[in-house]
Amino acid sequence: MVRPTVARIDLKALTANYRTLAESLGREPSDNGQTPGIIAVVKANAYGHGAVPVARALEQAGADLLACADIEEGTSLRAAGVTAEILVFGALSVSELDGIFDGRLTPTISTPGAAKAVQAAAARYRQRLRYHLKIDTGMNRLGFRFDNLARTLPAVLASPNLELDAVYTHFATADEPGSPLFERQRARFLDALRQIDALGARPRYRHAANSAALLRDARVWYERVRPGLLLYGVAPPPLASTLPLTAVMTLRSRVVAVKGMRTGESTGYGARFVAERPTTLAIVPAGYTDGLDLRLAGRGVVLVRGRRAPVVGSVCMDMLMADVTGLEVSPGDEVVLIGEQGGDRIDVREMAATIGTIPWEILCRVGSRIERLYD
Ligand SMILES: *Cc1c(COP(=O)(O)O)cnc(C)c1O
Numbered sequence: 621m622v623r624p625t626v627a628r629i630d631l632k633a634l635t636a637n638y639r640t641l642a643e644s645l646g647r648e649p650s651d652n653g654q655t656p657g658i659i660a661v662v663k664a665n666a667y668g669h670g671a672v673p674v675a676r677a678l679e680q681a682g683a684d685l686l687a688c689a690d691i692e693e694g695t696s697l698r699a700a701g702v703t704a705e706i707l708v709f710g711a712l713s714v715s716e717l718d719g720i721f722d723g724r725l726t727p728t729i730s731t732p733g734a735a736k737a738v739q740a741a742a743a744r745y746r747q748r749l750r751y752h753l754k755i756d757t758g759m760n761r762l763g764f765r766f767d768n769l770a771r772t773l774p775a776v777l778a779s780p781n782l783e784l785d786a787v788y789t790h791f792a793t794a795d796e797p798g799s800p801l802f803e804r805q806r807a808r809f810l811d812a813l814r815q816i817d818a819l820g821a822r823p824r825y826r827h828a829a830n831s832a833a834l835l836r837d838a839r840v841w842y843e844r845v846r847p848g849l850l851l852y853g854v855a856p857p858p859l860a861s862t863l864p865l866t867a868v869m870t871l872r873s874r875v876v877a878v879k880g881m882r883t884g885e886s887t888g889y890g891a892r893f894v895a896e897r898p899t900t901l902a903i904v905p906a907g908y909t910d911g912l913d914l915r916l917a918g919r920g921v922v923l924v925r926g927r928r929a930p931v932v933g934s935v936c937m938d939m940l941m942a943d944v945t946g947l948e949v950s951p952g953d954e955v956v957l958i959g960e961q962g963g964d965r966i967d968v969r970e971m972a973a974t975i976g977t978i979p980w981e982i983l984c985r986v987g988s989r990i991e992r993l994y995d
Contacts, residue, residue: 623904625873625957626991629669633679633866636682637851640863641834645845648838648968656841659707659827661848662697662848663689668911668986669852672700673994678851679704687846696759698723707752711762717741718747730754730762742781750785753816753823757808758801759792769815777821785825786844787816793981795856802833806840832856854979857969867967869983870959871990875924875951877903878944887941888933891961892917897950900945902929904955907938911985912957915975916940918966921953960984 641698644653660683661667666674675686675697683994685733687707688694694706707726713733720727720741729735729751742749748913753776756763764772779783793799804921810827816823825843831850833840836859849856853867881887902924906912912935913920920931922942929942968979 622991622993623905623989624876625871625904625910625990627668627889627986627990628870628872628959629673629992629994630866630868630870631994632675633718634669634674634851634854634868635681637853637865637868638678638683640865641845641847641850642682644863645841648841652843654843657685657844658683659685659687659844661687661708661830661846661850663687663693663848664846667848667852667980668983670992670994671697672702673992675702675704676700683765685844686914689968691715691717691723691725691915695719695723698725713737713871715739718807718832721745721747724754726750728752728762728788729776729782730756730764732764732772732776732812733776735779739779739782742779742843748783750783752786752788753784755787755789755812757789757805757812759790759805763789766812769812769819773816773819773821777816777819784821786825786827787813788827788846790838791830791833792826794830795859797836797858802837806837809840827940829855833860835859835861849980852984853967854983857973864953867959869968869986871906871957871986872959873904873906873955873957875902875949875953875955876905876939877951878949879903880940882894888917889936890934892934893932893941893943894965899943900947900949901932902942902944902949902953902955903940904940904957905938906957907936907940907989909984910935911989912940913975913977913982914987916971919974920971921974922965923959923961923966924949924953924955924966 662676665671690710722801726734754763757766793801802855828840829845831847836847853865855861879901881899886894916931919929929944932943933941968982
């Protein structure tokens with residue numbers, strides 16, 4: 621049984637996006653003379669697209685390194701048979717660490733506490749565990765502070781059961797072309813790499829670029845880049861991409877009822893929309909449970925019969941109302957929430973801009989009740 625509201629996930633588009641990105645990385649000269657590899661970011665259920673099918677498709681497209689947010693996400697990818705290396709971005713100091721060993725995951729060490737905990741666990745497992753070291757160059761979230769490495773790193777680097785595989789950082793303002801912090805973080809990262817070298821550590825590689833940094837500056841590609849959003853076919857606003865990427869997710873529903881309103885009547889909770897003329901509403905079985913934001917009411921649109929129909933009234937838990945006055949709409953008609961219809965399209969960038977959020981949030985919030993259909 622499939623509900624009328626479904627998310628279609630186009631795995632061919634995903635694969636094509638991955639290949640397009642991989643090829644584009646070979647086209648610019650890089651500082652080290654090699655073409656950077658990709659760390660394919662599949663955290664948060666692959667940005668709402670479904671982690672397992674997405675990870676499998678990326679693996680088939682050639683991805684040899686995936687990244688997820690925590691040990692639990694990595695563990696479920698392994699349980700589903702994913703064989704590529706899996707990097708865990710998150711902090712580990714209060715996690716159960718057995719999953720790292722059971723799932724052969726690659727941890728990020730981003731705090732002294734995590735270094736101690738993971739070292740102790742690796743000793744218990746009698747393993748030498750490869751890890752990525754995270755440097756905080758100005759995000760002020762996870763990572764060792766760039767200006768304190770001489771104090772904090774020697775103990776980490778001396779951990780007998782830990783082997784430094786890669787060093788990375790994360791940009792706070794890669795998608796803000798006017799922000800000076802990006803350049804500052806870039807310089808601090810280079811300085812951190814020099815300090816790590818001076819401490820005698822020899823990581824195999826470095827990485828720093830999320831989608832926005834990848835688009836914006838080849839100098840931060842290093843040996844690997846870490847796109848998430850771009851893989852799913854969306855460029856991080858306000859940046860534009862000339863790469864031929866295709867949106868992987870579309871979100872469609874069907875009209876379940878058509879309601880006629882007389883002038884002066886209202887619809888929905890709070891009676892916020894009052895008909896100024898005889899009005900026809902299409903009732904769409906998708907609401908805030910499904911990730912459709914309350915702020916779409918009075919602002920957003922859906923596509924019905926190839927036309928833009930405004931979302932009116934209030935977005936309810938399980939339904940929303942669209943003003944389809946003047947359109948010949950019947951129950952069963954297709955409604956496009958994200959995607960194309962009749963030559964028009966609503967993409968996640970547009971929906972995000974409409975309600976004052978970011979495309980990442982729109983994708984990740986597509987609810988668990990919505991079935992993902994893969995093709
Ligand atoms: C989520 C994430 C990314 C990917 O970010 P996009 O903007 O979606 O490309 C890269 N690196 C880290 C550390 C992340 O957490």
